[in-house]
Amino acid sequence: MADPKKPRAPFAPWDRRELPGTFTVEDTAKRVGHYKWVEMRLFEALGGWVATVPELDVKMRLGTHCYKHAWHSELWHKRLPELREMNPDRLTRPPNEAMEEFFKVLTEPEDQGQTIEKLVGVYRVLIPRKIAAYTYHLNNTSTITDAPTIRSLKLALNDEFDDWRDGEMLIQALIETDEEVERAAAHQTRLEKIMLRAGGVAGPGSLGSVPETMTEEVPV
């Protein structure tokens, strides 16, 4: 039996968490506010589209995914006051006008024959961008001071990967002709260009800035 009086290190040898992180409290609150705004716009759009898609499998998937993004927005909503933002609505905003424009174009497709465009916007443009921004945040925030954000990011990322796969498989199953491939690509290109101007779901810096060391030649 272990000696209860024997001193032990506060961190077990396998626990490599560190104090430093890229984001201040204010930076984090700002990003979390953008995340909440994006998750809200997304679950609203998915909910609205349910009635506009004739494909039963897509209809039911959109209904399921709608809730997941609503739940993410709730996670971020609850995180904001913990980051000293007592009025969560104040920071629930897009990072810039380009992101507003992105959602305007994302939700343009309404016709019953535009399921491909609806899915491409979400699953080939927006969700990959969310995964990128969430992953960057996860890998760069303080693993000790910001543990609550890390937990929420991991929960959200788990859903995002599942939904990305669901959506991509639906798109692949729906696209049957060259013309549909072109439609999907054209819509994706249009949205990617706007997303590029937005700089990602949290605006410029969604993926951080490229460190200078990355441009140096590294000996193998």
Next chain:
Amino acid sequence: MKKNMPPDELARDGRFVRVNMVERISDPRNGRGPTGGRVGARLTPDRPGAPDAARALMHGIFVGEIQALEGAGRTCWDFEVGAGSDDVPFQLKLDMARQCWDEARHCEISVKLSEWMGTEIGEFAESTFLFEAACNPDPVLRLTGVNRALEGLAIDVFNTMKEFGNVVGDPVLEFCEDWMLADEVTHVKMGSDWLRRLTVDDPERRKRALEFQRIVDKLFSGGGFRGDDEDSPVHLARRFREMAGFTVDEIDEISDLARQARAEARARTAGATAGAAAEAG
């Protein structure tokens, strides 16, 4: 994407056949006469045409779940978050998104149960009556009409189907209906809670919402389809309704509305029969 989508724009594949409410009720496989009056009785295995009636009811549940999913989804989209009379609280939208997920599962469950019962998608027609209640532009009236009236009806229907599954010895049917019943109690409770919270300082709006609920309740009591009477095909599930926030008085009122709807349907049937006899004479 526009706000407030009209029911005739609901997207369906080629298997679905859309009809109006009267045509749907008049389907002889429902065990109802051409004027909507009941010719059958409570859904029991020994009732004439029970298999077809059960299959028709399950297909009706399936399309009802699709429309409930669509209605909850549109509520996420149609309203902005805010404090104005046309706005809704953030938490209400989250509840509607949760309901989307629940209704999507109910679609999955009911389409599998339909298949299990030997029914093909589109074998019975669909009316958009349920979604129409989800088109009310006032969010309080919409929530009350959908979550208290229609989801309340779903409590009654699922409880009836659960009992039917028990009587016919179908544990899969009984099991699934019980799970869906649990979700519906949650949805009705959401409707009861939001009605109370959003109208706490506006008794006039609450009155309008409850009046809208009465209209929907009466329409869905369709000729005695749902009620307290022993031979009503679908019984009022009093215990589950109480769990969902209905008072005993409110349940009694629905029972009275159902009785009234049944009497009116009988009068219509008698009138139609008399008219036909006069024409023949």
